[in-house]
Amino acid sequence: MRRFARQRAIIAFAAGVIVIAGVLAVVLSRRSWRRTGDDGTPVQLVIGELPAGAVGCQPHEPLPAGTRAVGLHASPTGPGSVAVRVVLRAAGRYSGTGGVGTSASAGTVVAALPHPLAGAVVASLCVWNTGTAGLALAGAATGPADQLTFSAPGKPLAATVGRVRVDDLISARQVSLWSTLGKLPERIATATGSELAPWLFVLGAIGTILAAVALLRSAGDGDEI
Amino acid sequence: MRFRADLLIVLALTLASGACWAGITPAFQKTDETAHFAYVQALAELGHPPRQFVDTGLLSTEMTCWYNGLEVTRYRFFPEERPPWATQVRSSLDHACKGLSPRYEGAMYQAFQPPAYYLLAAGGYELARGLSLPTRLLFARMVSVILIAIAVALTYLLVLEVIPGSRWAARAAALALALQPILMFNESGVNPDALDVTVMAAIALVTARAWRHGLTTSRALAFGALTGLGVLSKVNFLTLLPSIALLALALWWSGDPAQRLLRAKRLALGGLLALGLFGLYALVNHSLWHRGLTYRQAALNSHGGGSIHRLLDFGWQFFLPRLPGTQPLFPGYLPVWHDLLEGITTRLGWWNDYGFDGWATVLIAIGVALAAAAGCYIWPRARRRPWPALVTGAAAILFLASLVIADYQYSLANGDEFEGRYIVAGMPLWGLLVGCAVAAARPRWRGILTGLLAALFLAHTVIALTTTVNRFYL
Numbered sequence: 001m002r003r004f005a006r007q008r009a010i011i012a013f014a015a016g017v018i019v020i021a022g023v024l025a026v027v028l029s030r031r032s033w034r035r036t037g038d039d040g041t042p043v044q045l046v047i048g049e050l051p052a053g054a055v056g057c058q059p060h061e062p063l064p065a066g067t068r069a070v071g072l073h074a075s076p077t078g079p080g081s082v083a084v085r086v087v088l089r090a091a092g093r094y095s096g097t098g099g100v101g102t103s104a105s106a107g108t109v110v111a112a113l114p115h116p117l118a119g120a121v122v123a124s125l126c127v128w129n130t131g132t133a134g135l136a137l138a139g140a141a142t143g144p145a146d147q148l149t150f151s152a153p154g155k156p157l158a159a160t161v162g163r164v165r166v167d168d169l170i171s172a173r174q175v176s177l178w179s180t181l182g183k184l185p186e187r188i189a190t191a192t193g194s195e196l197a198p199w200l201f202v203l204g205a206i207g208t209i210l211a212a213v214a215l216l217r218s219a220g221d222g223d224e225i
Numbered sequence: 226m227r228f229r230a231d232l233l234i235v236l237a238l239t240l241a242s243g244a245c246w247a248g249i250t251p252a253f254q255k256t257d258e259t260a261h262f263a264y265v266q267a268l269a270e271l272g273h274p275p276r277q278f279v280d281t282g283l284l285s286t287e288m289t290c291w292y293n294g295l296e297v298t299r300y301r302f303f304p305e306e307r308p309p310w311a312t313q314v315r316s317s318l319d320h321a322c323k324g325l326s327p328r329y330e331g332a333m334y335q336a337f338q339p340p341a342y343y344l345l346a347a348g349g350y351e352l353a354r355g356l357s358l359p360t361r362l363l364f365a366r367m368v369s370v371i372l373i374a375i376a377v378a379l380t381y382l383l384v385l386e387v388i389p390g391s392r393w394a395a396r397a398a399a400l401a402l403a404l405q406p407i408l409m410f411n412e413s414g415v416n417p418d419a420l421d422v423t424v425m426a427a428i429a430l431v432t433a434r435a436w437r438h439g440l441t442t443s444r445a446l447a448f449g450a451l452t453g454l455g456v457l458s459k460v461n462f463l464t465l466l467p468s469i470a471l472l473a474l475a476l477w478w479s480g481d482p483a484q485r486l487l488r489a490k491r492l493a494l495g496g497l498l499a500l501g502l503f504g505l506y507a508l509v510n511h512s513l514w515h516r517g518l519t520y521r522q523a524a525l526n527s528h529g530g531g532s533i534h535r536l537l538d539f540g541w542q543f544f545l546p547r548l549p550g551t552q553p554l555f556p557g558y559l560p561v562w563h564d565l566l567e568g569i570t571t572r573l574g575w576w577n578d579y580g581f582d583g584w585a586t587v588l589i590a591i592g593v594a595l596a597a598a599a600g601c602y603i604w605p606r607a608r609r610r611p612w613p614a615l616v617t618g619a620a621a622i623l624f625l626a627s628l629v630i631a632d633y634q635y636s637l638a639n640g641d642e643f644e645g646r647y648i649v650a651g652m653p654l655w656g657l658l659v660g661c662a663v664a665a666a667r668p669r670w671r672g673i674l675t676g677l678l679a680a681l682f683l684a685h686t687v688i689a690l691t692t693t694v695n696r697f698y699l
């Protein structure tokens with residue numbers, strides 16, 4: 001009777017864990033744009049409108065290692081097609097012009113970098129509006145330094161009021177979370193400031209499952225006393 | 226002997242679950258952790274609690290370096306923002322913050338707190354001396370985790386005492402607490418609440434034993450010592466004192482009427498011990514540490530407008546829809562649902578910036594179902610012997626009433642600021658309720674029910690953890 005009670009407890013728990021693991025696997029397999037980081041610019045206001053055919057350049061843009069694309073916080077200002085190309089300057093072997101990118105979701109335009117970044121760089125990031133719709137760029141006012149500036153053929157250079165928010169992406173396509181899992185220990189260690197933290201997390205998670213199982217199958221002088 | 230093995234496993238379970246939460250939460254993102262850790266650092270570095278009670282917003286140079294470098298305020302409360310992820314940030318901070326002064330005489334808005342918890346946390350800090358400040362923070366967090374593991378073990382013993390027929394009930398109670406993500410999120414941070422919860426769990430156990438086996442002198446002294454320790458752990462513990470007084474009254478009244486005088490003497494001894502502990506603290510605080518005993522923060526100064534009538538109205542509208550003709554004090558929401566129930570089931574951090582609150586209705590429904598099942602166990606027993614259930618219920622209501630009164634006083638100056646985490650000191654009662662729900666089942670079903678509940682509680686934790694990963698790391 002006692003043995004059966006413990007077995008049934010374990011079976012019920014194991015069934016629950018399998019369901020949890022299944023749901024977790026489905027969640028991890030969902031595709032979306034995954035980040036390698038961002039440039040820290042808060043989204044506070046529209047800093048300017050990038051007309052069709054114009055190029056907007058933002059100096060000193062930090063791009064982490066592993067970045068293959070960027071997500072710009074931008075929305076079309078009217079009817080027409082949305083298309084951009086990203087140009088990297090002063091990035092050494094990573095300089096060049098990327099492929100055509102387009103709207104990823106409401107308020108974001110995703111475009112591939114010319115080359116995947118093997119290491120972190122700080123470069124001048126330019127956005128070339130190759131579509132027919134103007135783009136309202138969202139970001140933060142920064143004062144005169146490091147502002148994004150517009151240039152268009154036959155027109156003088158124009159400054160905006162700040163910098164556009166840039167999300168750095170693992171890929172220009174939506175990918176599952178499985179590709180991001182390996183990066184979690186490093187991210188946890190940095191956000192907590194300690195290499196000990198990811199160990200605590202992983203060993204704690206394993207220990208929790210094992211201890212729960214041990215509690216349900218703990219043997220001895222009986223469960224009903 | 227069996228329960229000792231169970232106890233060890235319960236301790237291991239809570240330590241593991243707490244370590245998980247301590248490791249995954251970015252530095253200074255637990256509720257009020259910056260101020261509490263500043264207190265720990267001041268105590269460890271200066272040898273006494275901080276003397277600067279006015280909140281200057283300043284921290285030690287070393288802590289400021291890490292606090293700013295990890296961009297704590299850039300992403301706190303902003304769900305779309307993330308902490309820094311690049312390894313270079315950590316290594317450059319390791320280099321930049323090394324050698325900076327860890328000494329500062331303040332702890333923001335928490336410097337006035339009594340020192341019991343911080344003395345323990347300073348032990349964790351000392352163990353990691355020589356390591357980086359965030360690693361010292363993790364060690365201090367693990368002190369809280371040890372405290373909460375003791376609290377869960379005490380709750381296991383409490384349920385074993387109250388429901389002596391089955392260990393499944395006690396196991397389910399331990400699983401309910403060790404896998405309650407809001408409790409574990411908060412109590413795996415640097416926060417004196419961890420000691421509050423532990424002390425309250427110990428008081429509940431001592432009360433149950435005294436009720437069932439008699440109020441001996443040692444139990445009365447333990448009751449008093451724990452109450453004294455609670456008062457020295459955090460000012461919030463004062464909201465528990467009415468409930469503790471009620472428990473003392475019940476211990477005096479219950480049992481042989483001829484022994485009431487003896488029980489009164491023993492309780493008086495316990496009370497003297499509690500007062501003695503507080504007196505000792507007051508003496509050391511004044512003569513050795515040169516600190517004030519009380520401090521009223523400017524933010525708490527009321528601008529008037531308070532009255533008994535308004536307090537009653539506040540209390541009514543906190544729990545129930547307002548009556549016709551009364552002024553709306555919580556326009557657009559019901560605090561008992563949004564602050565209390567949603568808070569205790571889904572609120573990680575200060576506000577719902579983790580996006581976890583969508584699960585609140587389901588979780589509250591499960592809680593209500595468990596409470597109903599517990600009622601099936603409690604009701605027939607309460608009909609035969611009503612006092613234990615009545616006293617427990619009244620103590621819980623008194624605790625809630627004290628919290629609402631404290632919230633009312635605060636609200637006069639600042640508006641309603643109630644957070645679900647304030648009731649975590651009553652968490653042993655949640656364990657007891659889950660234990661009663663399991664005990665309501667036939668003996669042959671208790672094992673399978675405990676297994677199912679363990680999976681359910683684990684699912685709650687997994688959802689909370691994935692929400693946290695999504696909030697900070699994706």
